[in-house]
Amino acid sequence: MRSRNAITVGVLALGAVAGTGLAAQADNAEPAAKPANAEQAAVAGYQIVKLPNANVPAFTRRYVYCPAGKHVVGGGGEAQGNGAILVGSFPTDDGRGWIALGRQNGYNTVGISVYAICANAG
Numbered sequence: 263m264r265s266r267n268a269i270t271v272g273v274l275a276l277g278a279v280a281g282t283g284l285a286a287q288a289d290n291a292e293p294a295a296k297p298a299n300a301e302q303a304a305v306a307g308y309q310i311v312k313l314p315n316a317n318v319p320a321f322t323r324r325y326v327y328c329p330a331g332k333h334v335v336g337g338g339g340e341a342q343g344n345g346a347i348l349v350g351s352f353p354t355d356d357g358r359g360w361i362a363l364g365r366q367n368g369y370n371t372v373g374i375s376v377y378a379i380c381a382n383a384g
Contacts, residue, residue: 307382320365327359328380342373
């Protein structure tokens with residue numbers, strides 16, 4: 263099993279080559295067909311867990327956790343509302359979930375959604 267760092271380095275290297283125009287392709291070659299859910303297949307146990315939007319007091323942390331046996335590999339949050347601002351979006355200290363918080367200009371509450379990208383614990 264490859265480590266997350268090896269995958270990241272590979273992706274960064276590919277991006278660097280493609281971004282500089284150094285990638286080459288034969289004129290008559292067709293791009294390889296990408297299997298359905300290729301990104302999901304590359305990470306064992308890939309799953310996105312969502313905490314739907316809810317109005318909460320400004321700066322209240324909302325948490326979403328991965329199912330048992332999985333760890334968070336990414337995540338995000340969304341602040342919804344007129345003048346809403348996402349103030350923070352980061353993993354939990356134990357690496358099992360994601361936290362998001364925000365505020366909304368002129369209001370005491372804000373709509374916050376949270377997403378965790380989970381994979382099997384290695």
